[in-house]
Amino acid sequence: MDDQKKLSFFEKVYILVRMIPEGKVASYGQIAAYLGHPRAARTVGWALHGIPEGSDVPWQRVINNKGRITISNVEYSASLQRDLLEEEGIVFGEDDRVDLRVYRWDGPDWVELESMLRGCL
DNA sequence: ACAATGACATAAG
DNA sequence: GCTTATGCCATTG
Numbered sequence: 001m002d003d004q005k006k007l008s009f010f011e012k013v014y015i016l017v018r019m020i021p022e023g024k025v026a027s028y029g030q031i032a033a034y035l036g037h038p039r040a041a042r043t044v045g046w047a048l049h050g051i052p053e054g055s056d057v058p059w060q061r062v063i064n065n066k067g068r069i070t071i072s073n074v075e076y077s078a079s080l081q082r083d084l085l086e087e088e089g090i091v092f093g094e095d096d097r098v099d100l101r102v103y104r105w106d107g108p109d110w111v112e113l114e115s116m117l118r119g120c121l
Numbered sequence: 122a123c124a125a126t127g128a129c130a131t132a133a134g
Numbered sequence: 135g136c137t138t139a140t141g142c143c144a145t146t147g
Contacts, residue, residue, distance in 0.1 A: 009144055028129050032143085041129040043144045049128055050145095064129060071128045078128090095135090 007117065009035065013047040015116050019108050020061045023089045025098060026105040027065040034108055041065075049073060060084040061105075067097040 007015075012035050020026055028041035037043070048059045053075070060081045064070045069078045082092060090103055 032129085037143070039130085039142045040144065042127060042142065043129090045128040046126080046143095046145075047128095059128085062128080065131090069128085073128060076128080081128090 007120065009037070009040065009043055010047040010050065011120065012117070013044050014051070014055075014057050015120060016108060016113065017048070017057050017059065017062055019112065019116070020058055020105050022058075023103070024105040025061050025063050025067075025085070025090065025100070025103045027100075028062060029065055030105070030107075031062065034113075061088075063098070065100075067100040067103075069096070 013031060016031055016034055017026075028044040029038065031044045032038060032040040035044075044062070048057075048062055051057050051059050059076065063081075069081050071078045071081060082096070085098070086092065090098055092098055
Protein backbone atom coordinates (compact mmCIF):
# COMPACT_ATOMS: atom_id res chain seq x y z
CA MET A 1 0.00 0.00 0.00
CA ASP A 2 2.94 2.27 -0.36
CA ASP A 3 3.74 1.78 -4.00
CA GLN A 4 0.81 3.16 -5.98
CA LYS A 5 0.52 6.48 -4.21
CA LYS A 6 2.22 8.13 -7.16
CA LEU A 7 -0.94 8.15 -9.25
CA SER A 8 -2.48 11.58 -9.48
CA PHE A 9 -6.08 12.10 -8.60
CA PHE A 10 -6.80 12.58 -12.28
CA GLU A 11 -5.41 9.19 -13.20
CA LYS A 12 -7.42 7.52 -10.48
CA VAL A 13 -10.52 9.25 -11.75
CA TYR A 14 -9.89 7.95 -15.24
CA ILE A 15 -9.41 4.43 -13.98
CA LEU A 16 -12.55 4.52 -11.91
CA VAL A 17 -14.66 6.03 -14.66
CA ARG A 18 -13.50 3.30 -17.02
CA MET A 19 -15.02 0.79 -14.61
CA ILE A 20 -18.51 2.23 -14.91
CA PRO A 21 -20.61 -0.41 -16.67
CA GLU A 22 -22.69 0.41 -19.70
CA GLY A 23 -26.14 1.69 -18.93
CA LYS A 24 -25.09 3.05 -15.55
CA VAL A 25 -24.16 6.55 -14.40
CA ALA A 26 -22.17 7.98 -11.53
CA SER A 27 -22.01 11.42 -9.99
CA TYR A 28 -18.83 13.42 -9.56
CA GLY A 29 -19.13 13.30 -5.82
CA GLN A 30 -19.62 9.58 -6.03
CA ILE A 31 -16.41 9.09 -7.96
CA ALA A 32 -14.55 11.31 -5.55
CA ALA A 33 -15.96 9.40 -2.59
CA TYR A 34 -14.80 6.08 -3.97
CA LEU A 35 -11.33 7.52 -4.31
CA GLY A 36 -11.34 8.52 -0.67
CA HIS A 37 -12.11 12.22 -1.16
CA PRO A 38 -15.86 12.72 -0.72
CA ARG A 39 -15.57 16.49 -1.18
CA ALA A 40 -13.42 16.53 -4.28
CA ALA A 41 -16.27 16.43 -6.75
CA ARG A 42 -15.04 19.58 -8.49
CA THR A 43 -11.64 18.08 -8.99
CA VAL A 44 -13.24 15.04 -10.58
CA GLY A 45 -15.06 17.27 -13.02
CA TRP A 46 -11.84 19.02 -13.83
CA ALA A 47 -10.13 15.71 -14.44
CA LEU A 48 -12.75 14.75 -16.99
CA HIS A 49 -12.38 18.13 -18.61
CA GLY A 50 -8.87 17.18 -19.63
CA ILE A 51 -9.82 13.89 -21.24
CA PRO A 52 -8.38 13.59 -24.76
CA GLU A 53 -10.56 12.64 -27.69
CA GLY A 54 -10.54 8.96 -28.47
CA SER A 55 -9.88 8.08 -24.86
CA ASP A 56 -11.48 4.90 -23.59
CA VAL A 57 -12.93 6.78 -20.64
CA PRO A 58 -16.74 6.82 -20.76
CA TRP A 59 -16.94 10.42 -19.56
CA GLN A 60 -20.59 10.61 -20.59
CA ARG A 61 -21.56 8.32 -17.73
CA VAL A 62 -20.50 10.91 -15.19
CA ILE A 63 -23.20 13.44 -14.31
CA ASN A 64 -24.11 15.51 -11.27
CA ASN A 65 -25.84 14.26 -8.19
CA LYS A 66 -29.24 15.42 -9.37
CA GLY A 67 -29.12 13.08 -12.33
CA ARG A 68 -28.65 16.02 -14.62
CA ILE A 69 -25.94 17.01 -17.05
CA THR A 70 -23.94 20.02 -15.95
CA ILE A 71 -21.35 20.63 -18.60
CA SER A 72 -19.70 23.74 -19.95
CA ASN A 73 -17.31 22.26 -22.40
CA VAL A 74 -17.49 23.29 -26.03
CA GLU A 75 -15.85 20.14 -27.36
CA TYR A 76 -18.20 17.83 -25.51
CA SER A 77 -21.62 19.40 -25.34
CA ALA A 78 -24.44 18.38 -23.06
CA SER A 79 -26.49 17.37 -26.09
CA LEU A 80 -23.80 14.97 -27.18
CA GLN A 81 -23.60 13.49 -23.72
CA ARG A 82 -27.34 12.95 -23.56
CA ASP A 83 -27.29 11.33 -26.96
CA LEU A 84 -24.53 8.95 -25.96
CA LEU A 85 -26.32 7.97 -22.77
CA GLU A 86 -29.58 7.37 -24.57
CA GLU A 87 -27.75 5.02 -26.89
CA GLU A 88 -26.79 2.98 -23.85
CA GLY A 89 -30.43 2.61 -22.89
CA ILE A 90 -30.60 5.41 -20.34
CA VAL A 91 -33.87 7.30 -20.50
CA PHE A 92 -34.05 10.99 -19.65
CA GLY A 93 -37.07 12.45 -17.89
CA GLU A 94 -38.99 15.51 -18.91
CA ASP A 95 -36.63 17.67 -16.89
CA ASP A 96 -33.66 16.26 -18.79
CA ARG A 97 -32.86 14.19 -15.76
CA VAL A 98 -32.13 10.50 -15.34
CA ASP A 99 -33.57 8.37 -12.59
CA LEU A 100 -30.62 7.85 -10.30
CA ARG A 101 -32.60 5.31 -8.33
CA VAL A 102 -32.39 3.08 -11.39
CA TYR A 103 -29.19 4.06 -13.18
CA ARG A 104 -26.90 4.95 -10.29
CA TRP A 105 -23.73 2.90 -10.36
CA ASP A 106 -23.42 0.55 -7.40
CA GLY A 107 -19.73 1.28 -7.10
CA PRO A 108 -16.51 -0.39 -8.15
CA ASP A 109 -15.38 -3.84 -7.35
CA TRP A 110 -12.59 -3.05 -4.92
CA VAL A 111 -10.58 -6.06 -5.97
CA GLU A 112 -10.79 -5.00 -9.58
CA LEU A 113 -9.96 -1.44 -8.68
CA GLU A 114 -6.87 -2.49 -6.81
CA SER A 115 -5.76 -4.60 -9.72
CA MET A 116 -6.34 -1.72 -12.10
CA LEU A 117 -4.34 0.65 -9.94
CA ARG A 118 -1.39 -1.67 -9.86
CA GLY A 119 -1.65 -2.59 -13.51
CA CYS A 120 -1.65 1.04 -14.52
CA LEU A 121 1.66 1.65 -12.89
C1' DA B 122 3.71 29.06 -1.07
C1' DC B 123 -0.27 31.91 -2.90
C1' DA B 124 -4.04 32.90 -6.12
C1' DA B 125 -6.82 31.36 -9.60
C1' DT B 126 -9.44 27.68 -11.88
C1' DG B 127 -13.39 24.35 -12.62
C1' DA B 128 -18.00 19.12 -16.50
C1' DC B 129 -19.62 19.79 -8.29
C1' DA B 130 -22.53 19.77 -3.85
C1' DT B 131 -25.40 21.82 -0.69
C1' DA B 132 -28.03 25.49 1.58
C1' DA B 133 -30.68 29.57 1.30
C1' DG B 134 -33.86 33.03 -0.99
C1' DG C 135 -37.94 24.44 -9.36
C1' DC C 136 -34.54 27.87 -10.42
C1' DT C 137 -30.88 31.26 -9.14
C1' DT C 138 -27.37 32.82 -6.05
C1' DA C 139 -23.95 32.25 -2.58
C1' DT C 140 -20.60 29.54 -0.02
C1' DG C 141 -17.67 25.51 0.76
C1' DC C 142 -14.35 21.82 -1.00
C1' DC C 143 -10.30 20.13 -3.19
C1' DA C 144 -6.53 18.82 -6.52
C1' DT C 145 -4.00 20.93 -10.31
C1' DT C 146 -1.58 24.77 -12.54
C1' DG C 147 0.85 29.22 -13.29
